[in-house]
Structures are given as structure tokens and as C-alpha cells.
Amino acid sequence: MLLFGSPVSTLPVRATEHTLIAVKPDGVQRRLVGQIIHRFEQRGFKLVGLKMMQASEDLLSEHYREIVKKPFYPLVRAYMTAGPVIVMVWEGSNVVQSSRKMVGPTNGAEAQAGTIRGDFSFHVGRNVVHASDSTEGAQREIGLWFQENELLNWESCDQDWTIEANEDKQ
Numbered sequence: 001m002l003l004f005g006s007p008v009s010t011l012p013v014r015a016t017e018h019t020l021i022a023v024k025p026d027g028v029q030r031r032l033v034g035q036i037i038h039r040f041e042q043r044g045f046k047l048v049g050l051k052m053m054q055a056s057e058d059l060l061s062e063h064y065r066e067i068v069k070k071p072f073y074p075l076v077r078a079y080m081t082a083g084p085v086i087v088m089v090w091e092g093s094n095v096v097q098s099s100r101k102m103v104g105p106t107n108g109a110e111a112q113a114g115t116i117r118g119d120f121s122f123h124v125g126r127n128v129v130h131a132s133d134s135t136e137g138a139q140r141e142i143g144l145w146f147q148e149n150e151l152l153n154w155e156s157c158d159q160d161w162t163i164e165a166n167e168d169k170q
């Protein structure tokens with residue numbers, strides 16, 4: 001019986017993508033890192049890179065090169081360099097677009113409950129997370145924040161650490 005009308009095999013198969021997610025200094029200071037990671041794990045995406053770092057002004061102006069000339073950019077620079085950030089690379093089908101939906105609109109005041117910004121932010125200048133906005137942007141940002149050898153290739157990890165219910169009794 002087909003509950004939803006079409007067999008699973010007709011679902012579109014998308015190539016695996018990567019995206020850059022960052023927990024901004026306010027998210028780190030407010031101890032939201034675990035909850036944010038949990039949402040991406042729960043959705044089924046794979047974490048392939050993670051580190052905590054203090055963003056330099058140069059790295060940040062390269063990362064935000066599209067807004068660096070905007071009048072509010074000095075506020076963004078002060079905010080993003082005020083403390084450490086957690087940067088992560090997540091892998092999965094359609095992860096770029098899905099992550100943007102999970103994060104919600106830029107201004108937390110306009111973000112729906114259930115999105116990360118909708119649940120944890122109400123101010124555009126303290127919006128807790130960053131998510132790449134396109135696959136090309138993601139590739140560029142991942143290259144800025146990570147060295148290639150800092151990213152895990154899950155396919156080369158053939159060890160299955162799942163413990164079966166009766167295994168741990170041995």
C-alpha cells in the first residue's frame with residue numbers, strides 16, 4: 001500500500017551538499033551550541049567539521065564581502081569579533097536550502113517560531129547563527145574557515161559504533 005501516493009524510489013535524488021553553519025558569539029555566550037547542533041543532527045544531517053575560533057577582522061570582511069560596504073557593517077564586525085564563534089560544516093541532501101529554512105529570516109523579530117532565529121532571537125544584530133545562502137557561497141565560505149584536512153570524509157569511516165541492544169551484555 002502506498003500511504004503518500006508515490007513510491008519512495010520516485011523521490012528526486014539530489015547530490016550531497018555541504019554548508020557552513022556558524023554559531024555567532026551571542027549563541028556561544030548564551031550556551032545555545034548544543035541545542036543548535038541537536039537540531040541539525042535531528043534533521044539527519046552529518047557533521048563533517050567543527051571548531052571554535054575567534055574571527056579576525058580580515059576573515060570576517062572576506063566572509064561578509066557582500067555587506068562590507070553597508071552602513072551597518074561596523075556593527076556586524078563588532079558583534080562577530082566580540083567573542084568566539086563555533087563554525088561547522090554539515091553534509092546532506094539539499095542541506096543549504098534546508099538549513100536556511102531551519103535558521104529562519106535574518107531578523108529574529110520576523111522569524112517564525114520553530115526556526116532557530118524565531119526561537120532564540122528577536123534582533124537583527126543578535127541573530128545567533130549564520131547559514132550559507134547558496135551552494136556556491138557555501139563552497140567559498142567553507143574554504144575560508146576550514147583547511148581541507150579538517151573535514152571528515154564519512155565514506156572512509158567504515159566502523160559502525162552503533163551498539164545493538166544485546167551486544168553490551170557480553
Ligand SMILES: Nc1ncnc2c1ncn2[C@@H]1O[C@H](COP(=O)(O)OP(=O)(O)OP(=O)(O)O)[C@@H](O)[C@H]1O
Binds near residue numbers: 067072105
Ligand atoms: N540592519 C542591520 N543592522 C545590524 N546588523 C545587520 C543588519 N542587517 C544585517 N545584519 C547582520 O549582518 C548579517 C549578514 O546579513 P545578510 O544580509 O547576509 O543576512 P543573512 O544571510 O540572513 O545572515 P548570515 O549571512 O549571518 O546568515 C546578519 O545575519 C545580521 O547579523
